[in-house]
Structures are given as structure tokens and as C-alpha cells.
Amino acid sequence: MADLRMKSVRVQNLIFEKSIPGRIGSNVPKADTPEVDLKEALGATRKELHLPEVGELEVMRHFVNLSHLTYGIETGFYPLGSCTMKYNPRINEVTASLSGFKNIHPMQPESTVPGALEVLMSVYEILSEITGFDEITMQPVAGAHGEMTCLMLIKAYHESRGEGDKRKIVLIPDSAHGTNPASAARCGYDVKTIPTDKEGNTDLAALEAALDDTVAAFMVTNPSTLGLFEPNITKVCELVHSVGGQVFCDGANMNAMVGTTRPGDHGFDCMHLNLHKTFSTPHGGGGPGCGAIGLQSHLESYLPAPALKRKDGKAYFDHNRPHTIGRVSSFYGQFLMAVRALTYLLAYGKEYMADISRYSVLNANYVQALLKDVLPAAHPRPCMHECVLTAKKYKEHGVRALDISKRLIDYGFHPPTNYFPLIVPECLMIEPTETEAKQTLDAFCHALIKICEEAVSNPDILHDAPTTQIVGRLDEAKAVKMLDVAWKPKQETANV
Numbered sequence: 001m002a003d004l005r006m007k008s009v010r011v012q013n014l015i016f017e018k019s020i021p022g023r024i025g026s027n028v029p030k031a032d033t034p035e036v037d038l039k040e041a042l043g044a045t046r047k048e049l050h051l052p053e054v055g056e057l058e059v060m061r062h063f064v065n066l067s068h069l070t071y072g073i074e075t076g077f078y079p080l081g082s083c084t085m086k087y088n089p090r091i092n093e094v095t096a097s098l099s100g101f102k103n104i105h106p107m108q109p110e111s112t113v114p115g116a117l118e119v120l121m122s123v124y125e126i127l128s129e130i131t132g133f134d135e136i137t138m139q140p141v142a143g144a145h146g147e148m149t150c151l152m153l154i155k156a157y158h159e160s161r162g163e164g165d166k167r168k169i170v171l172i173p174d175s176a177h178g179t180n181p182a183s184a185a186r187c188g189y190d191v192k193t194i195p196t197d198k199e200g201n202t203d204l205a206a207l208e209a210a211l212d213d214t215v216a217a218f219m220v221t222n223p224s225t226l227g228l229f230e231p232n233i234t235k236v237c238e239l240v241h242s243v244g245g246q247v248f249c250d251g252a253n254m255n256a257m258v259g260t261t262r263p264g265d266h267g268f269d270c271m272h273l274n275l276h277k278t279f280s281t282p283h284g285g286g287g288p289g290c291g292a293i294g295l296q297s298h299l300e301s302y303l304p305a306p307a308l309k310r311k312d313g314k315a316y317f318d319h320n321r322p323h324t325i326g327r328v329s330s331f332y333g334q335f336l337m338a339v340r341a342l343t344y345l346l347a348y349g350k351e352y353m354a355d356i357s358r359y360s361v362l363n364a365n366y367v368q369a370l371l372k373d374v375l376p377a378a379h380p381r382p383c384m385h386e387c388v389l390t391a392k393k394y395k396e397h398g399v400r401a402l403d404i405s406k407r408l409i410d411y412g413f414h415p416p417t418n419y420f421p422l423i424v425p426e427c428l429m430i431e432p433t434e435t436e437a438k439q440t441l442d443a444f445c446h447a448l449i450k451i452c453e454e455a456v457s458n459p460d461i462l463h464d465a466p467t468t469q470i471v472g473r474l475d476e477a478k479a480v481k482m483l484d485v486a487w488k489p490k491q492e493t494a495n496v
């Protein structure tokens, strides 16, 4: 903690505030080209531009110190539920940066990239085997994009049967990720919410009551966002099919099932996967992502074009797709993610593939068990890859889930997901993933146990947290509504 505080001091000034008039970064030989008048070229003198005047070493220290404040999976535990923040082995990056992969151009003729097509096809074949779906496409570039693509396939399917006008409703559980209703609305559907029952499963009676021939699809997450496997999933699929609806699986939680059980065998018609969660691509700030989808053969003819197929042992793009929904992204999605996924999948191999889900489920249950007295599970039964806990008993001490999470930062841990799913009061959603060691989980749980003691004995410590960071507790409403991140020189501000 002391170390962090020192780092905070070093970077608490902006680089502009470190400026000393006349100081320069490096000496450049006098140019033999005509000098340009900055005022004329940019409409401002150098002084008016307020460029920082700093030495090279100062610049270096400033940015290196800033970079040390970044928290990532390489610096510490990152139990952000639903996000699967696992460690992504560096070998994935090594293969993704091989020049034969990274230097090919998406507009190269197909005949010059048979190796790349083979990589894509190999990932399809493995994902198809893992998920139990007949077809895979990696064109969608995010999980939400995969959801939307699946709904577009479902829509095309209903339209082909002359039922497009009649089927206007998409059913979604009240525990769903916010992207589900957004994807449905984006495809022009009306959303109807299906409640979760006391055990944390889909309320079957409510589902049955909502089913009729206006239903286009049921979008269900399995394991659910409560971290629970839906024990009635086959029944759910049967019920929806009985009225002619389709069932979509939000597969962002596939980490709980890899190598162990296959959604394609549960009765789903299609699903999306998050390669940037389960299949080991780092989550970037908004990308690159890949929301690969799997689908059964009755949806095949609507696949985004071109469809990747294999014939006589060779992978090729089939452009002759009269019923396609069209392209959903330029070129063929994020190709280097296929390289990373293939590396990851082959490194485990068929033999060890199930270790991914076994250890992720074991780790989540270990955390749930260690914390049961201080932070009980919202639904006390064995969980899958994440546990969803409630901090509601600390409300009487004026402490909320958010305060507990903020205090965790002082103990050196990234907080879990807060207040999602929405149906759990004072919700903390912890996803340890399979790549964490028991010692890390012990240290994390002990920190949480201590924090829960503090919540009772000294709640203000939690309200003031975090106190070890360069930025303390923000007023989140103001940060959204009155965001002001523009730096203004002090003197000028005074003059305004």
C-alpha cells in the first residue's frame, strides 16, 4: 500500500503542471527547411498552445509511473463476474504476431491465404465439437453482436415460413444481461420478461403462460447470470419449440461448460460465444472482440455471407448464399482472434479441455464456501463458474455492496461485479476463473472476511474507501452528468 501511495504522489500532477518554461526534451539540429510560423499554421503561438515544456527523462518517468497504476490480470486478481477475466497465455500472442498471420491483408485473393482459411476452419470445427452446434461463424465482433446475429437468423427462419409478421415477441428472463433485450429491440422485437423462481431457475409456469404463436424466441443464459445451471433446460427448450419458437443460448458463460457439457445437446437452436472471455483473447478497451455463434442446420442457409465451408479437405468461402442475412461485419471478423483461440484450444487439447470448466467451477464453489458466513450466496446451492453473493445484511450498518467493493481496492484486489444481476439485492458477483491458485483465492476471501468485520465495527472505513489510490471515491452521478476532464491552465482559468 505504501508503495502505491508513493506512485500516486509521483503522478498526481499532469504533465502540463510539470512544465518549466524553456525546458526542452531534446536538441534538434537546426533545420535546413524554411521555418514555419506556428501562429500562422495553427492559429496559436507555442505559448498559447500550452504545450508542456519538459525533459525527456521527465516524460519517460511520467508515463512509466502512470503505466504502473494500471491494474490488469497480469498485476492482480480480477474477479469481475460475467467477464471471465482469466489469464491469457502469452503463447497466444506469439502465434498471433507471426508475420504470416499478422501481415496478410483482408483484400488478398482467397487463393493466397489457404493457411488463414485453414486456421478459421479449424477453430470452427473445434468450437462445433465443443458446443454441439452444426455450424459456426466468427463474423460477429462482440458478444452482443453475436446475440443480434442469432436473432437475425431466427427472424429470417420465421420469415421463410411465412410467420415473420406474427412472431413479434422475444422472451427474456429478468436475470438477463442488458445486451439481451437490447439485441431483441434492435431486431425489431418486443421484449417480455420471464421471472426467475425462488431456486434461481426460469419460472416454468410463467414461461408456459407466456408461450403462444406470437413468440419468436426465448433468449436464455446458461449457466444463468446467477451462476446457476438451469436444471430444466431441456424442458424449457421443448416448451418453446412446442409453440414454434426458437431458443437462443447466451453463451458468455461457456467457461463453465467447456469440455463437460454441450449447449447444442440441450435443445438450443443457436448460441453466441465470447472468444474474448472463454477462448482467451484479452478484453480490449472496446475491441477487438469476437462473438462467434453456433447454430443448428435448420438455420444454416441464413448464415452471414460468405460462409466458410470445407470441400475435398480444403477450406473455402462459399459466396453463393441466396438466403443469407448478409454480412454482419467487414471482411471476416477479427482474424487474429481465431489464431489466439486455436493456439489456446490446441494447447489444452481434447485431453485437458474439460479442465477449463472443472477448475473454474471448483474455484467459484471454493470462494462461495469460504465466504458463506459473511456474504451468503443469493441462492444457496452449488454454483457454476461464478458465485452471486448478497451483502444485504450490512445495510443495517449503512454499508452497501459498493462500499465493500471500494474497500477491496485498498486491500489490493480488483472488485467483483456489483449490482448485477439486478434481481439480487446488494449483489456481488465473483468469477475467479480457472487460472487462479488456491492461495490467491484464500487471500481474496480473507480480505473480504476482514472487510465484513469492518463493515460492522467501523463502517466509515468502508465509506471513505478507497484511500490508497490516486483517485478516491467519486460522486458517480456527477461523474456521469457533469463530466469535466479538460485541463485548463491555472492562470487562464482565473482570468475567465
Ligand SMILES: *Cc1c(COP(=O)(O)O)cnc(C)c1O
Binding pocket: 082, 083, 142, 143, 144, 145, 177, 179, 221, 225, 250, 252, 253, 274, 289, 291
Ligand atoms: C459479456 C456478456 C455479454 C456481452 O458480450 P460483449 O462482448 O460485451 O458484447 C452478453 N451476455 C453475458 C451474460 C455477458 O457476460
